[in-house]
Amino acid sequence: MAADQPFAIAIEHMGFRYPDNAAVSFADLNLKVEKGIRFGLFGPNGAGKTTLMNLMTGVLSVNEGSIKLLGKETGKQNKEVNTLFGFVPQDFSFYQELSPAENLEFFGAWAGLTQTEITNRTDELLHILGLEDVRNKPVEKFSGGMKRRVNLAIGVIHNPQVLFLDEPTVGVDVQTRQAIINYLLKLNESGTTLIYTSHQLNEAEDLCEQIAMIDEGKIITQGHIDDVLKAHNHDSLENLFINLTGKAYRN
Amino acid sequence: MFKLWISIKKDVRILLRDKVGISLMFVMPIILVVVVTSIQNSTFQLVNKNKLPIVICNTDTGKASTQFIESVGKIGLFTVTQIPKEKAKTITDEMHGKDALLGIVIPSNFSSEVDKKAKSASDKAMVAFSGQADSIKTIAKSTKTNEIDPLTLYYNPVLQESLRFSIQGAIGSCLQLVQTRETLRTLYYASNEKELPKSLEDEMLNSNTTINMLPVSKDGTRTTPNASQHNVPSWTIFAMFFVIMSLGGSVVREKVSGSFIRLKTLPTNYLVGLLSKQITYLAVTLLQAAVIFSMGMLLFPYLGLPALNLPSDLFALFLVTLVCGWCAVSYSICVGVFSETQEQSNGFGAVSIVILACVGGLMVPSFAMQGLAKTMANFSPMHWVLQAYYTLFLEGGKLKDVLNNIGSLFIITVVIQFITYLGLKRKNLI
Numbered sequence: 001m002a003a004d005q006p007f008a009i010a011i012e013h014m015g016f017r018y019p020d021n022a023a024v025s026f027a028d029l030n031l032k033v034e035k036g037i038r039f040g041l042f043g044p045n046g047a048g049k050t051t052l053m054n055l056m057t058g059v060l061s062v063n064e065g066s067i068k069l070l071g072k073e074t075g076k077q078n079k080e081v082n083t084l085f086g087f088v089p090q091d092f093s094f095y096q097e098l099s100p101a102e103n104l105e106f107f108g109a110w111a112g113l114t115q116t117e118i119t120n121r122t123d124e125l126l127h128i129l130g131l132e133d134v135r136n137k138p139v140e141k142f143s144g145g146m147k148r149r150v151n152l153a154i155g156v157i158h159n160p161q162v163l164f165l166d167e168p169t170v171g172v173d174v175q176t177r178q179a180i181i182n183y184l185l186k187l188n189e190s191g192t193t194l195i196y197t198s199h200q201l202n203e204a205e206d207l208c209e210q211i212a213m214i215d216e217g218k219i220i221t222q223g224h225i226d227d228v229l230k231a232h233n234h235d236s237l238e239n240l241f242i243n244l245t246g247k248a249y250r251n
Numbered sequence: 252m253f254k255l256w257i258s259i260k261k262d263v264r265i266l267l268r269d270k271v272g273i274s275l276m277f278v279m280p281i282i283l284v285v286v287v288t289s290i291q292n293s294t295f296q297l298v299n300k301n302k303l304p305i306v307i308c309n310t311d312t313g314k315a316s317t318q319f320i321e322s323v324g325k326i327g328l329f330t331v332t333q334i335p336k337e338k339a340k341t342i343t344d345e346m347h348g349k350d351a352l353l354g355i356v357i358p359s360n361f362s363s364e365v366d367k368k369a370k371s372a373s374d375k376a377m378v379a380f381s382g383q384a385d386s387i388k389t390i391a392k393s394t395k396t397n398e399i400d401p402l403t404l405y406y407n408p409v410l411q412e413s414l415r416f417s418i419q420g421a422i423g424s425c426l427q428l429v430q431t432r433e434t435l436r437t438l439y440y441a442s443n444e445k446e447l448p449k450s451l452e453d454e455m456l457n458s459n460t461t462i463n464m465l466p467v468s469k470d471g472t473r474t475t476p477n478a479s480q481h482n483v484p485s486w487t488i489f490a491m492f493f494v495i496m497s498l499g500g501s502v503v504r505e506k507v508s509g510s511f512i513r514l515k516t517l518p519t520n521y522l523v524g525l526l527s528k529q530i531t532y533l534a535v536t537l538l539q540a541a542v543i544f545s546m547g548m549l550l551f552p553y554l555g556l557p558a559l560n561l562p563s564d565l566f567a568l569f570l571v572t573l574v575c576g577w578c579a580v581s582y583s584i585c586v587g588v589f590s591e592t593q594e595q596s597n598g599f600g601a602v603s604i605v606i607l608a609c610v611g612g613l614m615v616p617s618f619a620m621q622g623l624a625k626t627m628a629n630f631s632p633m634h635w636v637l638q639a640y641y642t643l644f645l646e647g648g649k650l651k652d653v654l655n656n657i658g659s660l661f662i663i664t665v666v667i668q669f670i671t672y673l674g675l676k677r678k679n680l681i
Contacts, residue, residue, distance in 0.1 A: 057516045082518035091509030097268045098261065109257035110519040138268070154513070 008070060008162045008193035009033040009056055015064030016055055026052070026217045028065070033210070035070070035161075038184075038194045040208035040225075042201065042237070044245045047215045049197045050090070053166050056195070057087050069162060083112055086160035090167045092147050093154070096140035100131050100150045103139065104157055111158035118157070125153040128183060145176035152180060162193045169200060181207055201237040211237070215245050254519055258527030265501070266531065272497035276535060277542060280490030284543055285554065287486055292478035292556055303418070304351040305329040310336040313362020315429050320357075322425035328418070329353070342405060353418065354405035361402070369433035373441050380442075402426065432456060477557035483547040484640035485613045488633050490543060491536040491576055492607065495583040495600035498532045502587025503596045506680070521681050525671075529580050536576030562643035567650035571643065574657055575636040578664040582632070585671040588678070607631045612638075635660040 010032050017025035026048065033039045043049050054060040056067055058074040058081065067074045072081045087093075094103045101122055108118035126132045129149040134142065139150055152168060165184070169177045184207065188194050198204055204211070205225065212222035221228055221244060225237070234240040266272065307323070309316050324331045334345050342354045358364075404422060406415055435455060439447040505511055505524070514521060547559030562568050583600065590596035608614055610624070611633030628634040639656035642648035675681040 054512075059512055059515050079518040082516060085516070087513060087516045089509050089512050091512070093509035093513040095261065095265060095510060097265045102261065102264060106257055106261040107513065107517070109254050110514065110517040110523075112518050115253070 006035060007032050007068070008035045008037075008039075009195065010068045010071075011056075011065070012068075013065035014055070014062050014067060016051070016060065016062050026055075029217070029219065031212060031219060031222065033193065033195060035193055036188070036191055038188050038207055038209045039196065040204045040211040041195065041197045041214065042199075042204065042211060042241065043214040044241075047245075048217045049214065050166060052214065053087075053164055053195075053197060057085065057164055058082065083158065084160060085162040085164060086111075086155040086158065088152050088155035088163070088165045088168050090170065092139075092151055094139065094150060097138055099134075099136045099138055100126060100153065101135045103150060103154055107154045108157045113158055121157050121159075125157065129153050130179065145172040148172050148176060148180065152183070156187065156192075160192065162195065163187065165194060165196045167198050167200075168196070169198065169203060177203065201241060205237050213241065213244055220244050254523050255527055255530075258524055259531055262501075262527050262531040266497070266535070269497065272500075275496045276490075276494055276539060280486065280493060280539060281543060281546060283490065284483055284486045284546070285556075288478050288482040288547075288551070288556055289554070291482050302330040303328060303353060304332065304349065305353040305355065306332050306334055306342060306345050306349055306351040307355045307357065308334050308336060308339045308342050308345075309357045310339050310359040311357050311361040312359075313366070315362035315365040315433060316357045318432065319361075319425055319429045322428050323355075323422065326421050326425065328421055346405060346407070352407040352410055355422070356403045356405075358402065365430055365433050366437075368430065369437040372434045373437040376438055377441055428456065479547050479551055479557045479559040480644050483543060483559045484644050485637055487540050487543045488575060488611075488636045488640070489604070489608050489613055490539050491572075492579045492582065492604045492633065494532055494536055494539070494579050495586060495604060496597060498528065498580060498583035499587040499590065499596035499600045500593045501528065502584055503590050503593045506587070507592070521675070525584060525675075528584060529577070532580045532583070533573075533576045536579055537572060540572045540576070560644075563647060564643060564649045567639075567648070567653055568643055570650065571636060571639040571653055571657060571660075574660045574664065575632070578632045578636075578660055578667065581664050581667040581671065585667050585674065588671050588674040588680070607633050610634070611636075629659075630663075632660055632663045635663070 011029055014029040015025075015027050029052075041049055041052065051060065055062055056069065056074060058078055061075055069081050070084050072078070072084070074081050094107070098106070104122045104125065105118055108121060113121065122135075126135050129152065131146065131149055131153070134146065139147060142150070148168065148171070152165075155165070156163060163184075168184075169180050172180070181203065184194055184196075194207075196204070196207060208225055210222070210224050211228060213220050221232065221240075223231070229235065229237070229240060232240050232243065234243065305323070307320055309320060320331065320333065323329055332349055332351065334342070336359075338345055339356050342356055345351070346354045402422075404419065406418070410418075432452065435452065436447045439445075439451075502525075505514075514524065544559060544561065548561065549558075552558045586600050586603070587596055590599065608631075610627050611631035612628055613633055635656045639653040639660075642652050642656070646652075672681075
């Protein structure tokens with residue numbers, strides 16, 4: 001069923017408001033992300049990127065409309081949907097007291113893998129992400145770049161069809177950033193849809209095929225990256241971003 | 252099951268790497284049990300074995316005061332030190348100097364007044380024996396004001412009220428003995444014009460009925476309770492509930508950390524995580540109890556403390572400990588779920604445990620509580636565990652004797668679990 005779906009994500013007439021009404025909300029939001037592409041979601045601070053990520057991954061529930069992931073409605077603890085995607089949050093979302101291997105064992109089991117699958121995937125991922133030598137050392141002693149790689153490894157342990165990445169390269173050196181980007185490109189080549197947010201717009205130009213820019217809970221532009229730049233008469237995403245969202249500080 | 256097993260492995264690993272948490276759960280309670288038992292043992296010995304130091308200043312020169320001092324010494328409760336009569340006004344300083352908890356000043360007319368009272372009582376008795384009723388009334392009227400000056404008993408305020416009353420009773424018995432002896436002697440002399448024979452005096456004054464003191468037990472054993480039997484079980488309960496310092500914080504840490512966001516996106520219900528924590532920390536509480544009980548049995552004798560004797564019904568002990576541990580773990584998770592920060596969890600957790608211990612009778616015996624406090628004790632899980640432990644450790648009870656306590660504890664635990672479930676639902680965590 002999921003394989004026949006043309007869209008990795010289909011958001012239709014989605015409305016969302018935080019209970020306290022203070023934070024950003026969405027009204028009648030529509031967005032479609034084709035399967036197998038690299039999609040970038042950009043916006044200034046407070047625009048609603050993380051909220052939208054949380055809605056797409058089912059961490060938050062919509063008030064109106066629907067969000068479908070590979071044709072299945074997302075929602076709180078929807079087991080069927082939750083096996084289809086992986087999530088790499090902006091924060092280090094693992095147990096710092098544990099080693100990379102121990103973290104992968106735990107999150108792999110919670111993702112529904114068997115012991116054998118966990119063992120094989122752990123070996124493979126630690127090798128690819130250059131963490132073999134430190135596989136049994138507590139993550140709390142790692143550098144920021146190493147922690148980012150562990151964060152990424154956990155998100156892809158179960159070979160998800162769709163991978164959500166919330167600023168996956170923030171605070172890392174050039175080498176680590178290159179390694180992460182290269183790995184993400186390989187993942188995409190093997191069929192994984194990437195849905196990515198970042199403030200690194202140069203990086204986004206290298207990674208993304210299609211983008212959407214959101215501000216104050218609304219999509220202000222979307223489409224193929226070249227088409228969007230052409231339509232707005234800009235040569236870089238950064239210039240387009242400033243042009244569309246202004247120069248004022250955002251909180 | 253695989254997910255649960257892996258979750259338990261994760262929790263155990265994190266727990267083993269939390270050195271502060273382990274010390275809070277094991278080392279601190281052990282220190283607490285040793286210190287409290289040592290202190291309580293001193294009190295037990297003070298009451299049961301050691302003698303209370305008492306300073307007596309005798310300003311009287313007669314026989315009765317000497318006999319009184321001898322009687323006080325013979326009770327076996329006091330170590331008597333006499334000080335010169337010139338120091339009567341500074342007896343409190345003498346008490347401080349000699350580390351005495353008690354002091355008595357015998358008034359200067361003590362013996363003469365005892366003699367007078369004995370003579371008066373003897374006269375009444377002689378008249379009564381002769382059947383002259385009118386004469387009895389006359390004598391009674393003439394001796395109404397014949398009272399002995401009060402004997403002043405000074406005490407250190409650290410003495411508990413109950414002990415003070417016991418001391419007052421013991422001193423009163425000595426006074427009564429002196430007065431009765433003197434009355435008997437006077438009466439005998441009045442009727443026989445010779446001294447009361449010593450053997451007869453002893454026979455008349457000494458009670459031939461001994462008091463056989465036996466601890467009440469359900470299994471018929473006659474083991475005298477000691478400080479270890481009292482303290483080790485009660486402070487073990489406290490230690491088990493102190494698991495909140497590690498577990499409550501662990502739940503909050505997981506909840507506020509990024510890992511929880513990831514957990515919510517995975518196809519596993521967070522209840523698996525909570526079940527894993529319950530199993531892991533239940534094992535911890537059982538281990539705590541095993542360590543503290545073993546220490547009471549094996550290490551206490553080397554520290555000069557009485558050894559802990561385990562109850563005969565070990566299965567009942569295990570069951571009570573198991574349900575107690577489950578209750579402690581459930582309470583910790585509940586506090587963790589409702590707390591927004593680790594500081595909230597630790598602060599509220601620690602204070603609430605102390606309150607539950609107070610209400611539950613760990614610090615003040617629940618039988619000494621009155622009214623509302625006694626009713627509130629029923630809502631503290633520690634109360635039910637403590638009663639069960641006392642039944643097993645002190646009264647030699649069996650499983651059937653503690654089923655009521657286990658049932659009540661179980662109900663409290665289920666209520667806590669239900670509240671936790673509602674909290675998880677309300678906070679959108681499951």
